[in-house]
Amino acid sequence: MNFDIAIIGGGNAGLSLARNLFRDQTKKKIIVIEPELPENKAANWCTWVHKDSVSIFKNSIKGSWEDWTVSNKTQKINHSSSSYKYICIDAAKYLTQIENELNNSNVSILRDAVVEISEEKNRKEIICKNNTVVADHVYDSRPPELHTNLLRQHFYGVEFELIEPHHINSVILMDFDVDQFDGLHFIYALPFSERRLFVESTVISQELNQIEWYEDQIKLWMKNKNLDYLKKISSEKGVIPQGKIEYKNEGIHCIGTRGGAVRLSSGYAFHNIQSQVGKLANNIRNDCYDVPVAMNKFVTFMDEIFNKVLINNPQIAVDLFLNTTKSLSADEFAKFMTNKTNFNIWLKVIAQMPKKPFIGQILKRANRG
Numbered sequence: 001m002n003f004d005i006a007i008i009g010g011g012n013a014g015l016s017l018a019r020n021l022f023r024d025q026t027k028k029k030i031i032v033i034e035p036e037l038p039e040n041k042a043a044n045w046c047t048w049v050h051k052d053s054v055s056i057f058k059n060s061i062k063g064s065w066e067d068w069t070v071s072n073k074t075q076k077i078n079h080s081s082s083s084y085k086y087i088c089i090d091a092a093k094y095l096t097q098i099e100n101e102l103n104n105s106n107v108s109i110l111r112d113a114v115v116e117i118s119e120e121k122n123r124k125e126i127i128c129k130n131n132t133v134v135a136d137h138v139y140d141s142r143p144p145e146l147h148t149n150l151l152r153q154h155f156y157g158v159e160f161e162l163i164e165p166h167h168i169n170s171v172i173l174m175d176f177d178v179d180q181f182d183g184l185h186f187i188y189a190l191p192f193s194e195r196r197l198f199v200e201s202t203v204i205s206q207e208l209n210q211i212e213w214y215e216d217q218i219k220l221w222m223k224n225k226n227l228d229y230l231k232k233i234s235s236e237k238g239v240i241p242q243g244k245i246e247y248k249n250e251g252i253h254c255i256g257t258r259g260g261a262v263r264l265s266s267g268y269a270f271h272n273i274q275s276q277v278g279k280l281a282n283n284i285r286n287d288c289y290d291v292p293v294a295m296n297k298f299v300t301f302m303d304e305i306f307n308k309v310l311i312n313n314p315q316i317a318v319d320l321f322l323n324t325t326k327s328l329s330a331d332e333f334a335k336f337m338t339n340k341t342n343f344n345i346w347l348k349v350i351a352q353m354p355k356k357p358f359i360g361q362i363l364k365r366a367n368r369g
Contacts, residue, residue: 001110003029005284006126006135008114010034012045012091013256013273014141015098018107020281028284029106031133033126035113038095043236044157044190044198045089047270048334054085060094061087063192067170070325072318073177078170079330086171086334088190089270114142119251137289139280141256149206150243151307153267156214157188157200157236160222160229165194176318177224178217182209184310184317187221197227204242204267204310211237240267242307244300253291255280261294263339264303271338299339301365302346308361309354316354323352 005021007014010032018032044062054064064087067080099109112128117138119125126133146152172189179185183205190198199222201214214237222229241257242264255261261272272294279292295303310317327348328336336345350358 001031001131001133003031003108003133003135004137005030006124006133006138007032007141008117008126008138009141009256010036010038010095010099010109011041011141011256012095012270013259013261013277014139015095015102016274017139017141017255017277017280019098019101020277021284022102022105022107024281024285026285027106029108031108031110031135032102033110033112033114033128033133035111037111038099039092041092041095042234043091043238045091045094045270046190047087047089047268048084048338049087049271051083051085054087057087057089057094059097060090062090062093063088063190065171065191068173068330069170070174070322071172071177072175072322075322077322077325079325079333080170081330081334083331084334088192117252124251137253138251139253139255139291140258141254142258144241144245144254144258146239146241146245150241150245151204151206151311152208153202153204153240153242154208155188155200155202155238155240156211156218157198158215158218159192159196159198159233159235160227161231161233162195162197163228163230166191166197166225166227167194168197174321175221176321178221180314180318182213183207184314185217187217195230196233206311208239240269242267244304253289255291259291259294263295263337264300265306266337268337275339295339299341302350305358305361305365306353308364309357312361313354313357316357320352320354324349327352 064085070077112131116127123134124138168191174186176186183203185203188200188202199218201217256273261276262269276294332345
């Protein structure tokens, strides 16, 4: 099978790129190689979207909120925005809609798993379990392999149907009033309806935990909130890299999480992936196949400094998140999380950094050149 463009992975990055190219009415032959059906990819993808852009995702939005909180045992910061909404996208619905749009187009979907990629006479040969695909250009959107020393955000969450209404009126972005002995730990919660609640235990550290550990943390948090459930509707788990990932194979282009689209300080990726593949499709339309940088150098530099401060000074991590949130308005916070930060917002964020460890990390980076 011969194609102009092969996209490995049918997740957010892979299918969004394929759809953008299809909508550009490209005449190139494109194939997406993905072993799983989209309806089997149950997950909650969340981000901030300006209220005027919410309609873009209307058919796959699972929840939408104007209010969010960050808290610990002694304080709670409330944000309420009139311009931005925090939305939760049903990943299975979103991906299914894209595949349906691509039916009867110049984009083929191959249900197979990639085993090996090699180069043959300036073309890439993709060997799958049951097929072999040859393409001029290959974009790999599979989840990256994570080395052991990499900082990562790992989580396990459950959507519950509760016995009684929960009375939680806003998204709980971070509740730090939980066990902090195994890394920076917080509870994340999405109130989909008065009796339907998604609760996730999230840890930022270099070491992963057993599923039972996250389950125990969720049970304890719910017990402290006097929340009892009737049944578990669904669950999800994941690991997000919060460090730079680099691949040396120059013949293969990496996109999405694999291509550096994760915000290193927060783990948010949906907005960055959409931006990256949108720009890439525009490049391809102009016969340029290079992948745009997902994050500018300053943001990456600041995020790396932020993460180093967290790793080396875990005792100040919770206060750092709380103080940063408190220093920004709701709209500023949404802009900061979606990489639309202006100079004034950066000044506010930097002002919350603990001066000695922050400057120390900058000097270490400078000495390394």
